Amino acid sequence: MDLDLAGKTALVTASSGGIGLEIARSLAAEGARVTINGRSEAAVGKAIEDVRKTHPAADLVPLVADNGTAEGCAVTIAAIPAADILVNNLGIYEAVGFFDETDEAWQRLFEVNVMSGVRLARHYLKGMIDRGKGRVVFISSESGISPAPEMAHYSATKTIQLGISRSLAELTKGTRVTVNSVLPGPTRTEGVEKFISGVYPGLDFAEAERRFMAENRPSSLIARLIDPKEIGDVVSFVCSERASAINGSNIRAEGGLIRSAF
Template sequence: MKIDLSGTTALVTGSTSGIGHAIAKGLAAAGAKVVINGRSQPKVDAAVAALKKAVSGAAIEGVAADVSTAEGCASLVKEVPDVDILINNTGIFEPKEFFDIPDEDWQRFFNVNVMSGIRLSRAYMQGMLKRNWGRIVFIASESAIMIPKEMIHYGMTKTAQLSVSRGLAELTRGTAVTVNAVMPGPTMSEGVETFVKDLAKQNGQSIETAAANFIKEHRPTSLIQRFASVDEIANMVVYVSSREASVTNGAALRAEGGLVPTIA
């Protein structure tokens, strides 16, 4: 199968690093014009330069905007009025005991992880429906259906993303627009790598040992028994964003290494 996204414009939020950057790279390699997004202009500029270097001839733009706010989303939409592919990737996570999570953290996680995707989908989806083609993908997590006791506030937002994506998919009935969610498992993004390095330092271990122990202790049901790479997650997202994925709609697609012990 050769995925060809030439002639399309894709916006990937939170794409200056990590899974988002890998998705942007994959979409660009498939021929899409890609818009990189992040909060900091220097980071956006650096990500655009890195992507142009990695994908020869790629059409890449960058827009700095904080999509956790209504103002930031409006600013982004003003700069990029229409897209064919919207990847709602922006997200934050933080291990914290439930009894130590204040109201402000619950609201902050909801604004970043959930409201960003809601606002941007509201802005771009009507254009997709009018053109009768489009792809919206929410980057959720296996934590949406296996709520981690050390990050209940995070898990809550990921469950909310599944609800929103399925609800939006219902609005696409009879069209060539699809809305799906992808659920990565533990993935070695830059943020997670920092987390693992901190664990290694705290426990006097190598990074490799700390990573392996984390999976064994905190995600023991994983079948692959390791962290996924950002490129492995991007592969799934690029497919779901393609014309070839025309009958995949309203789905919560697992890319979690068999961590969730169910058959559905």
């Protein structure tokens, strides 16, 4: 399916690895000009090389900026004044019991997971509305609907993203701009692989994954970790003209983990 993304400009935050890298790869494969963002030149350069291994003609723009800070967002906006697509992918997490979650940990996750998207959307969405077209996507999580007790602060930030996304969608009424959230479930990123291997030391990863899903995410209908590419392709569709009727929505790409018909 042609997603009509050729010539579109896309900014994907935290796209030097993990889900962000696969979102960038998918958008680039559809012909978009994609800004690859990370906190170091080495990480951004490696990501660009990685994408070009599979898509040699990809139109990629490097951007070194820490969008988890106000200063980093200012760097991003100065370097990329306008975009047709903004994917707020940046996010951090940690598994910590509620009684051990410090004020500083709560504030750090709020600053990175919430304020990065707020700051960038405040700039880029305004331009999209003025032009009458554009896409903003927040990468939330199934934890935004089904909070994880071992990550209360992370889950809270992901729920907040859903509220922000819907509020911003209300501002697009009567335009060709859409604002949506995509909610991945447990995804096979480097960080998740490391976490699961730590939970089940001594097991080969395939068995560790099977046990993790069975014991910690038993409601998952796919009963496996999600491939980051699967999330990348969902996001590309949401960013496309083919998804023009989807606005103010939470698109669940969590493998059926959430037991809800709504």
